Amino acid sequence: MDLDSESILKCHCGKAFRQDNAYSTHRKVCPQAKKRTRDIVAQKLLLLSRKKQRRDETQDRGSASLQPKPAEAAVSTPTPPIREPPEPIHVQDGNSGIQGCPSRLGRLLPKHFRDQLPAPAPSLPPVLPHEPPDLSATNPSTPLLPKARVISTPRNIFGVICKYFTDRLPTRDPEENMTLAELAQSSVAEDSPAILLTPRTSFHPYPNKSSFLLGDWFWNGLQKSKKSFAGLIKILTHPDFNLDDIQDTKWSSIDANLATTEMPDGPGEDWVDVDDAGWKKSKIAISVPFHKRQEVPGPCDYKPEVDFHHRSLVDVIKERISDPETGNNFHLEPYELLWKPNDNVSEERLHGEIYTSPEFHEAHRLLQESPREPGCDLQRVIAALMFCHIAYFQNLPPDFKAFLNERVGGKGAKPALQAHCRREFFHEQWRILLDDDFVDAYKHGIVIKCFDGIHRRFYPRILTYSADYPEK
Secondary structure, three states, X not given: OOOOOOOOEEOOOOOEEOOHHHHHXXXXXXXXXHHHHHHHHHHHHHHHHHHHHHHHHHHHHHHHHOOOOHHHOOOOOOOOOOOOOOOOXXXXXXXXXXXXXXXXXXXXXXXXXXXXXXXXXXXXXXXXXXXXXXXXXXXXXXXXXXXXXXXXXXXXXXXXXXXXXXXXXXXXXXXXXXXXXXXXXXXXXXXXXXXXXXXXXXXXXXXXXXXXXXXXXXXXXXXXXXXXXXXXXXXXXXXXXXXXXXXXXXXXHHHHHHHOOOOOOOOOOOOOOOHHHOEEEEEOOEXXXXXXXXXXXXXXXXXXXXXXXXXXXXXXXXXXXXXXXXXXXXXXXXXXXXXXXXXXXXXXXXXXXXXXXXXXXXXXXXXXXXXXXXXXXXXXXXXXXXXXOOEEOOOOOOHHHHHHHHHOOOOOOOHHHHHHHHHHHHHHHHHHXXXXXHHXXXXXXXXXXXXXXXXXXXXXXXXXXXXXXXXX
């Protein structure tokens, strides 16, 4: 029976179909139909590639026509270097049958398929020779105002720009030698053995390795579970574990030794929370006001038996800046971090580190405009403090309520009085922390020999602070 030519669907292989579903199923497995589809896609990609190439050439000619003339080059700003486009990825298609179509198609991957590695902020331009100011001809107390000059770095691969508001560029860039691992701020987890083999001297105060492993299991965790029990079984069945080594272990003596946090006997060992590391203990005392209608009116001193553990802020600043490990990452001058992917969009401010914040920039500007210390021509730098592991703030101890009840006749103190005392107790600890040395450094700065051997004068500033409300 002849088929109606108008309702017949023919494939490139010559087969004819009357139903659409049969025709679609056949095209999915037909080699000639698949080859034809690849040819059409390849031809379309080739046309798009040529169209993009012509558009890029047109833009390049337009950019070249906008270049400044030789006479204008002296007053024009330097243009950022043209970044070379990435190498095109060649995709081979051996079945391409289009006349004149190459077997390798040069095209870029879409942006969502490109893996861009982390990159630091743009590097500083080459430092131009700078004439030092003549301090002998000026009054040392007269501030040297910086010139109104803005220096911008070229864009990096992510369109990030650093903008400096200074008369000269910084002498060093802390991010110049940063590695990819430091930028990623992540570490690869490595599989470590269940039991680490360490020298005998590192087991102090335990006498041997078996005792150390068992004691470590006991003190590791508040509650025991099946997981911790499995860890105990792993220790007991380990080949290096010797049951005879724990027979004569004096566990009570070892626990008492650990509680006193004594220094180990081995050389080169040190703890970070002993007096040698700069930790101090101070007593806290506040004055509690009582109403005139009380039996004993007027203020009364409250001195609890608690210690306030803290470190000297000035000592911490000197330690961090002079240490090559930490001082090498210290930013001496602030800058703005901006995002500008191309010349057709406006700059957008990026927020991240404290040395790129408006507060740091304002503090730096006020410092440079302030009078210098008499006879000092050292570079003046802001040391922004972000409080962490500087002090352990205490709350009012439980016996404070008994102290109040005794003074008010057992009626219970008013909530407003308790809130006032909590606030005063917190502020008293801050008064101890902000001692006379810190106040003097805040006003006049402290001269520190930095990690690079250069002396600079640092002025500590508290630019960020966050804490709960202790009076609530």
